[in-house]
Amino acid sequence: MDGNGRWALARGRPRTAGHLAGARAARAIVEAARRLGVGTLTLYAFSADNWKRPAPEVAALLRLFRRYLAAESARCVAHGIRLTVLGRRDRLPTPLVQAIEGAERATAGGRHMRLRIAIDYSARDAILHAARGLSDSTAPRDAQHAAFAALLAAAHHDPAPAPDVDLLIRTGGEQRLSDFLLWECAYAELCFTPVPWPDFAPDHLARALADFGRRERRFGAVLASADPLLTPDLAAG
Numbered sequence: 001m002d003g004n005g006r007w008a009l010a011r012g013r014p015r016t017a018g019h020l021a022g023a024r025a026a027r028a029i030v031e032a033a034r035r036l037g038v039g040t041l042t043l044y045a046f047s048a049d050n051w052k053r054p055a056p057e058v059a060a061l062l063r064l065f066r067r068y069l070a071a072e073s074a075r076c077v078a079h080g081i082r083l084t085v086l087g088r089r090d091r092l093p094t095p096l097v098q099a100i101e102g103a104e105r106a107t108a109g110g111r112h113m114r115l116r117i118a119i120d121y122s123a124r125d126a127i128l129h130a131a132r133g134l135s136d137s138t139a140p141r142d143a144q145h146a147a148f149a150a151l152l153a154a155a156h157h158d159p160a161p162a163p164d165v166d167l168l169i170r171t172g173g174e175q176r177l178s179d180f181l182l183w184e185c186a187y188a189e190l191c192f193t194p195v196p197w198p199d200f201a202p203d204h205l206a207r208a209l210a211d212f213g214r215r216e217r218r219f220g221a222v223l224a225s226a227d228p229l230l231t232p233d234l235a236a237g
Contacts, residue, residue, distance in 0.1 A: 001022055001025075001026065001043055001044060001045065001171060001197040001200075002170060002171050002172030002173075002174050002196070002197060003018075003171050003172025003173070003195075003196025003197045003198070003199075004018035004019050004021065004022040004196070004197055004198060005018050005019075006018070006172065006196060007021065007022075007196040007197070007198045007199065008021070015057055016057065016060045018196075018198060019060065019061055019064055020064065021198035022197045022198050023064060023068050024198070025197055025198050025199070025200055025201075026043055026068070027072065027075075028201065028202055029041075029043075029200065029202065029205055030043075030072075030081070030115055031079070031202075032202035032205050032206070033113065033205065034079055034081060034112060034113045036205065036206060036209055038113060038209075039113060039114065039163070040113070040114040040116065040162050040163060041113060041114070041115050041116070042086070042115075042116040042117075042118060042162075042165070042181065043115070043116070043117050043118065044118045044121065044178075044180050045061075045065065045117050045118055045119050046061060046062075046065070046087075046118070046119045046120055046121070047118075047120075047121055047122065047178060047179060047180070048087070048088070048120055048121060048122035048125060048179070049122070049178075049179065051091070051120075062092070062093060062096055065096060065099075065117075065119060066093075066095060066096045066099045069083075069085075069096075069099045069100060069102075069103040070099055070102075070103075072103070073102070073103040073106045073107060074106075076103075076106075076107045076110060076115065077106055077107055077109075077110070079110075079112060079113075080109075080110045080111055080112035080113070081107060081110045081112060081113045081114075081115050082107050082108060082109070082110030082111070082113070082114050082115065083103050083104060083107040083110070083115045083116075083117070084104055084114070084115075084116050084117075084157070084158055084159060085100045085103075085104065085116070085117050085118075085119055085157065086116055086117070086118040086119070086121050086156040086157060086158055087118050087119045087120040087121035087122075087156055087157070088120045088121075088122075088125075088156075089120070089157065091120055092119070092120060100119075104159075114162065116158065116162065118156075118180070118181075121156060121179075121180070122179050123179050123180055123181055123182035123183065124179055124182065125155075126152055126155040126156045126183075127152065127155075127182065127183055129151075129152075129155040130148055130151035130152040130154075130155045131148075133151040134147060134148050134151060146161075148183075149161040152183060162184065164184050164185075164186065164187065164188070165181055165184045165185045165188040166188060166189065166212070167188060167189050167191060167208065167209070167212045168180075168181075168185055168188045168189070168190050168191065169191045169193065169205075169208050170190075170191070170192050170193070171193055171195055171196060171197045171200045172193075172194070172195075172196045172197060173192070173193075173194040173196075174192070175192045187217070187219050187220075189212055189215055189217065191208045191211065191212070193208070
């Protein structure tokens with residue numbers, strides 16, 4: 001969800017105003033994603049590298065996360081959305097950790113959509129943490145894959161492994177992954193848009209999903225329909 005600060009500065013406002021606008025956009029996108037049939041939505045709110053930002057901005061973001069979780073928990077319950085927070089918690093303020101745990105408990109029964117918010121998250125750190133738990137495994141590859149997914153989920157406090165990412169959307173004009181869900185995005189379709197996150201509306205999401213639906217996903221293989229040599233001879237016999 002990129003572009004909050006630049007959105008605010010372009011309007012002569014402080015960067016924190018952009019983060020507030022971004023929180024409002026997040027609410028609209030969560031509701032739209034549920035209506036559009038998205039099963040799991042992950043929002044990258046604060047990376048492990050974002051601690052390098054100016055201390056007042058970081059403090060404002062952490063306060064905003066706490067207020068957002070408190071305000072959105074009831075909405076998630078009403079709409080059957082299960083909310084979980086990915087990332088480290090040992091560096092977060094205690095009131096924010098308590099807000100995270102309270103939101104997760106309150107929404108644990110949600111079955112219509114999984115909403116995951118990444119706070120103090122680093123895909124590289126999570127992968128390294130999970131790899132340490134699998135380093136001595138001699139299980140078959142498929143079993144190791146499943147075990148690693150479970151370890152990765154545990155590394156970033158997810159109660160269960162989520163499906164691999166189908167579509168990654170990055171707003172604000174940047175075209176990079178920025179340490180986000182690197183394992184889960186192995187075969188994700190990518191969508192980069194210049195629209196800053198505060199202006200990213202449900203219509204933008206709907207168009208991104210429609211474009212995704214027109215893409216041909218091969219996962220490294222060649223579809224038989226694309227190569228006549230791989231098409232079975234249905235007239236034989």
